[in-house]
Amino acid sequence: MTLYLGIDDTDTRESRGTGRLARTIAAELARSYTVTGVTRHQLFVHPAIPYTSHNSSAVIHIREAENRAAADVFATAKELMLADFIEGSDPGICVAADQDIGTDLCLFGFSAKKTVVTQEQARSLARQAGIRLEGLGGTEDGVIGALAGIGLAASGNDGRFVQKGTTRDLRGNQTIAAILASGVDRVETRGGAAVSDGIVSLRKFPKPACVGGEAVLFVEADGDAYRDIVIG
Incomplete structure (x- = not known):
């Protein structure tokens, strides 16, 4: 089973970003759970939507065998977010197991990318699915991106x-071998051709896209x- 922890709208233009906070939370959760990654999800950019810079949310992926872990993961992340409230x-926070994330939630996530x-x-969908979703301050608009993020992830x-x-x-x-050894599942061209050998000049560090769960x-x-090429 995979748990998805989504957070959004935790920053301001002058503060550390949501991605950095997500990595801090991931590091703490990794003390007790198997964190398999942190993803960034781009949401709709529109004048009607307040956002800091790019309107993206972050999701922490946790491999965990027991559903009761969701409560502890939520409580740990909430405590860290409140301690670092900007x-x-x-801010908004959401946690759900993969088996509780149905088509409606995934469609909500994709809707949040274009409308x-x-x-x-968001709150109605979370209630219907029995998913923990909570605002932690301000207008609590972060619940939108938090829920959308887990649907997208x-x-x-x-x-x-x-x-x-x-x-x-x-x-x-870096060599392809080093990149694969670091945790990337596949290296491909945009045309879908596999690349198994050679050197890659990295812009910063590898930022692989999430494709087919990989x-x-x-x-x-x-x-x-x-x-x-940074995609996603």
């Missing part, structure tokens, strides 16, 4: 990993080597 932010959705919609086909294994340790020119790093030819 004045002016509107304006509401707190009322559970779909297995959205977003990109901003933490997966030891990917954040890689910089500069971490796929897309690359393009660059002379005799490759360079990574």
Whole structure:
């Protein structure tokens, strides 16, 4: 079983970002659980939607055999978020097991990428599914992105990993073998051709897209080597 912990709207333009907070929470949860990655999910950018910079949410992926872990994961993350509350932010938090995330929640996530959705919609869907969803301050608009994030993550086909294994340790020119060893599942061209050998010039660190539930790093030819493409 996989637990998905979604957070959103935890920052301001002057503060640390939601992604950094998600990685801090992931590090704490990793003391007790198997954290398999942190993904970023891009949501709709529109004048009617308040957001800090890019309107994205973050989801922590946790492999856990027992559903009762959801309560502890939620409580741990909530405590860390409240301890690091940024004045002016509107944070939301959500946790759900993969078996509790149905088609309706996935569709809500994809709707949140292209239309304006509401707190009322998010809270109603969470109640119907029996999912823990809570606002932790401000307007609590972060509940929208938190719920949308877990729907998108559970779909297995959205977003990109901003933490997966030891990917954040890689910089500069790296072999395909090193990239795969760090936690990336596959390296491919945008045309879908597998790349199993060679050197990749990284823009920063590998940020593989989530495709079919796997971490796929897309690359393009660059002379005799490759360079990574950030997708998702």
